[in-house]
Amino acid sequence: GEDVEQSLFLSVREGDSSVINCTYTDSSSTYLYWYKQEPGAGLQLLTYIFSNMDMKQDQRLTVLLNKKDKHLSLRIADTQTGDSAIYFCAESPYSSASKIIFGSGTRLSIRP
Amino acid sequence: SQTIHQWPATLVQPVGSPLSLECTVEGTSNPNLYWYRQAAGRGLQLLFYSVGIGQISSEVPQNLSASRPQDRQFILSSKKLLLSDSGFYLCAWSQGAEIYGYTFGSGTRLTVV
Numbered sequence: 657g658e659d660v661e662q663s664l665f666l667s668v669r670e671g672d673s674s675v676i677n678c679t680y681t682d683s684s685s686t687y688l689y690w691y692k693q694e695p696g697a698g699l700q701l702l703t704y705i706f707s708n709m710d711m712k713q714d715q716r717l718t719v720l721l722n723k724k725d726k727h728l729s730l731r732i733a734d735t736q737t738g739d740s741a742i743y744f745c746a747e748s749p750y751s752s753a754s755k756i757i758f759g760s761g762t763r764l765s766i767r768p
Numbered sequence: 769s770q771t772i773h774q775w776p777a778t779l780v781q782p783v784g785s786p787l788s789l790e791c792t793v794e795g796t797s798n799p800n801l802y803w804y805r806q807a808a809g810r811g812l813q814l815l816f817y818s819v820g821i822g823q824i825s826s827e828v829p830q831n832l833s834a835s836r837p838q839d840r841q842f843i844l845s846s847k848k849l850l851l852s853d854s855g856f857y858l859c860a861w862s863q864g865a866e867i868y869g870y871t872f873g874s875g876t877r878l879t880v881v
Binding site: 691701760 | 804805811812814815858860862869870871872873874875877
């Protein structure tokens with residue numbers, strides 16, 4: 657079946673790196689995504705990675721994909737207070753056309 | 769450019785009352801449309817999705833229904849709300865190719881009292 661799992665909470669000190677981890681079950685997934693949700697708002701697409709890539713970097717964001725272990729991570733360098741949000745991992749399974757499966761979200765909090 | 773509108777932003781309804789949430793997309797045609805619910809402190813649950821006018825797929829049995837009367841309009845309804853229907857409802861659209869994922873509306877906070 658299709659399932660995406662991630663830890664519910666992460667707390668980091670301002671200026672440190674944050675690493676949010678995610679595991680998924682469908683090895684046929686073509687795209688994997690990271691979304692950000694700020695309080696009371698909808699989700700915004702942060703970045704995505706195609707399944708034939710191992711890594712993607714975009715400014716402070718680095719996405720790592722381990723297809724063998726079905727593990728996806730999002731690293732945020734120099735974490736700032738504005739990075740406080742819920743981060744959702746998601747996959748686009750080949751078997752479920754037109755649907756994206758979301759994880760439960762990781763709430764990132766920043767300590768001064 | 770494409771935009772998605774969702775309203776109202778906040779709604780407080782008594783138990784047993786009807787519900788109608790509306791979502792419209794502009795700047796594109798034949799989008800895939802989705803309704804999600806996010807309960808307090810929990811992840812996203814896909815409620816309905818639609819790949820065309822009049823085509824609705826329901827993901828979970830529940831007290832809600834969805835309709836797509838026009839290409840870019842998606843409506844979430846209930847005849848009688850339950851307390852458990854409280855949550856944050858999100859509409860989203862995609863163009864079918866998943867490279868850009870979904871674009872979400874700003875959400876509706878529904879509180880059933």
